[in-house]
Amino acid sequence: xxxxxxxxxxxxxxxxxxxxxxxxxxxxxxxxxxxxxxxxxxxxxxxxxxxxxxxxxxxxxxxxxxxxxxxxxxxxxxxxxxxxxxxxxxxxxxxxxxxx
Numbered sequence: 001x002x003x004x005x006x007x008x009x010x011x012x013x014x015x016x017x018x019x020x021x022x023x024x025x026x027x028x029x030x031x032x033x034x035x036x037x038x039x040x041x042x043x044x045x046x047x048x049x050x051x052x053x054x055x056x057x058x059x060x061x062x063x064x065x066x067x068x069x070x071x072x073x074x075x076x077x078x079x080x081x082x083x084x085x086x087x088x089x090x091x092x093x094x095x096x097x098x099x100x
Contacts, residue, residue: 010050010084011042017080018057021073022064030060047084054081 008016011031018027034056035042040049054077065073 009043009045010047011045011053013080013084014050014053014057014077017076018061018073021069022061026064030057030064033060047081047086050084051081 015027015031018030022030031042031053034053035045038049038052038056040053045053058074058077061073062070
């Protein structure tokens, strides 16, 4: 397998995760329908949109993922969303009050 030049996109990461639970064709179907419902193109999904996509996809995933595997899937999806969120901006150091 050739090395990747770029890191996987959020949608590629989501696709890889979901393929561990359901077939590729079901993943493609669920994601295509979910992207359509939220009005976002796959190429435009950034970490911020990923959470919306995951929420929308859960409607279809609950139909196809075996019930005993849903808790694990939900944990992995939450971890993926958290991992891809941008870091909060650094807080500047607080100034110490000047002594008189």
